[in-house]
Amino acid sequence: MHYFGGLNLRVAILGVGAIGSLFASSLANTDVDLILYSRGSQSAALASTGLILTTIDGDIEHHQPDRWVVSDLEIIEPLYSCADVAIICGKSSSTPALAIAAEILLRPNGIALSVQNGMGHAERLVARLGKHRVLAGCTTHAAMRNGPGEVQWTGRGAIRLASLDDSDLAPDDRRVDDLLNLLDISGLNPEWEFDCAEMLWQKLLINVAINPLAAICGVRNGELLVRPDLHEQALSAMLEAAQVATAEGVDMSFFDCEAELKRVLEATAANRCSMLQDVMAGRITEIDSLCGEVVRRGEELGIPTPLNQQLLTLVKGIEHSTKTG
CATH class of the missing domain: 3.40.50.720 (NAD(P)-binding Rossmann-like Domain)
Structure with a gap:
C-alpha cells in the first residue's frame, strides 16, 4: 500500500x-x-x-x-x-x-x-x-x-x-x-x-474557442486550425471572452490567445472535443458553463459578448433538436 x-x-x-x-x-x-x-x-x-x-x-x-x-x-x-x-x-x-x-x-x-x-x-x-x-x-x-x-x-x-x-x-x-x-x-x-482565477480563465478561453465551433460544425479540433474561416471565428470568440476576464481584474497580459490556441489545436488536431462527443451522443453539453458563463459575466460588467451569445444559442438549439428528434 x-x-x-x-x-x-x-x-x-x-x-x-x-x-x-x-x-x-x-x-x-x-x-x-x-x-x-x-x-x-x-x-x-x-x-x-x-x-x-x-x-x-x-x-x-x-x-x-x-x-x-x-x-x-x-x-x-x-x-x-x-x-x-x-x-x-x-x-x-x-x-x-x-x-x-x-x-x-x-x-x-x-x-x-x-x-x-x-x-x-x-x-x-x-x-x-x-x-x-x-x-x-x-x-x-x-x-x-x-x-x-x-x-x-x-x-x-x-x-x-x-x-x-x-x-x-x-x-x-x-x-x-x-x-x-x-x-x-x-x-x-x-x-x-x-492564481486560481487566471488558471480557470485560461482554460475557459481555450474551451470557448474550440468546443462550440467543433460541436456545431461536427469537426475534429484540427479543422479549426486549417480552415481560416473557422480559425478566425474561434479566435474572435476567445478574444471576446478575454475582455470579460480582464474586466474582472484577471491579468491576461502574459497569455497570448492566438499562440495558445494554435498550440492546443496542433496538439489535439485528431481529437473530438468533449462537446462534440456530447452532441454526437445526444447528451446535454457544457455550453452553459462555458459561453453561457462568459455571457452572464459580461452582462454583469456591461461588456457585450455577441459571439459567445451566438455560440450559446446555436449549441442550445442543437441540444433541443437532439431531444425532440
Missing part, C-alpha cells in the same frame, strides 16, 4: 465519463482505495467487467472490477464519510448532485477537487463543504469513451490545481501534498497554480 501522511489514502471519483475513466485507470495503478460514483450502463460496466484503457501508445490496460467500489446514485451507508479526496469529473449540469455526493462521501476533513470544464463549479462545492476543503482545477489531458467501461487516452497533458481566494489550502497542507504526490505517481502530471 502507498501511505500518505501516515494513512492509506481513499479517493472517490465523481462522474466517470471519459476524463473520470482516465483518472480512475491511472489511479488504479497505485495502491490507493478507489470509489467510483457513476450511473447507468457505465456504472454497470465498471462493477461487472471493470475498465479497459487504450493508452496513448496503443497499449491496453484492463482494470478488474474488484479494484474499486462502484456507487450509483444511492450511496450505501458504509461509504459515508470514508473518502479523503473527492475528484469531481462530472458534467457541469450534474454539479449540484455531485456536490451532495461529495459531502456524503468525504471525511470531515476531506477535500474536493473540481476538474470540470467551465467556471462556477468550485463555488458550488464551497456552498456544501466550505472554502477550506475545496480546490479548483482543470486538466489538459484528453480522452474519449469508446463504450461503457472503455476509454481511450487521446492526449497527454496535466492537471492544474489552485486554492480559492482566502482558502487555507496550500501545497504545504498535508492533504494537498498527499494529493499532489498521488497525482504525480499515477502519471497525471499535477501542477500547482497560485
Whole structure:
C-alpha cells in the first residue's frame, strides 16, 4: 500500500465519463482505495467487467472490477464519510448532485477537487463543504469513451490545481501534498497554480474557442486550425471572452490567445472535443458553463459578448433538436 501522511489514502471519483475513466485507470495503478460514483450502463460496466484503457501508445490496460467500489446514485451507508479526496469529473449540469455526493462521501476533513470544464463549479462545492476543503482545477489531458467501461487516452497533458481566494489550502497542507504526490505517481502530471482565477480563465478561453465551433460544425479540433474561416471565428470568440476576464481584474497580459490556441489545436488536431462527443451522443453539453458563463459575466460588467451569445444559442438549439428528434 502507498501511505500518505501516515494513512492509506481513499479517493472517490465523481462522474466517470471519459476524463473520470482516465483518472480512475491511472489511479488504479497505485495502491490507493478507489470509489467510483457513476450511473447507468457505465456504472454497470465498471462493477461487472471493470475498465479497459487504450493508452496513448496503443497499449491496453484492463482494470478488474474488484479494484474499486462502484456507487450509483444511492450511496450505501458504509461509504459515508470514508473518502479523503473527492475528484469531481462530472458534467457541469450534474454539479449540484455531485456536490451532495461529495459531502456524503468525504471525511470531515476531506477535500474536493473540481476538474470540470467551465467556471462556477468550485463555488458550488464551497456552498456544501466550505472554502477550506475545496480546490479548483482543470486538466489538459484528453480522452474519449469508446463504450461503457472503455476509454481511450487521446492526449497527454496535466492537471492544474489552485486554492480559492482566502482558502487555507496550500501545497504545504498535508492533504494537498498527499494529493499532489498521488497525482504525480499515477502519471497525471499535477501542477500547482497560485492564481486560481487566471488558471480557470485560461482554460475557459481555450474551451470557448474550440468546443462550440467543433460541436456545431461536427469537426475534429484540427479543422479549426486549417480552415481560416473557422480559425478566425474561434479566435474572435476567445478574444471576446478575454475582455470579460480582464474586466474582472484577471491579468491576461502574459497569455497570448492566438499562440495558445494554435498550440492546443496542433496538439489535439485528431481529437473530438468533449462537446462534440456530447452532441454526437445526444447528451446535454457544457455550453452553459462555458459561453453561457462568459455571457452572464459580461452582462454583469456591461461588456457585450455577441459571439459567445451566438455560440450559446446555436449549441442550445442543437441540444433541443437532439431531444425532440
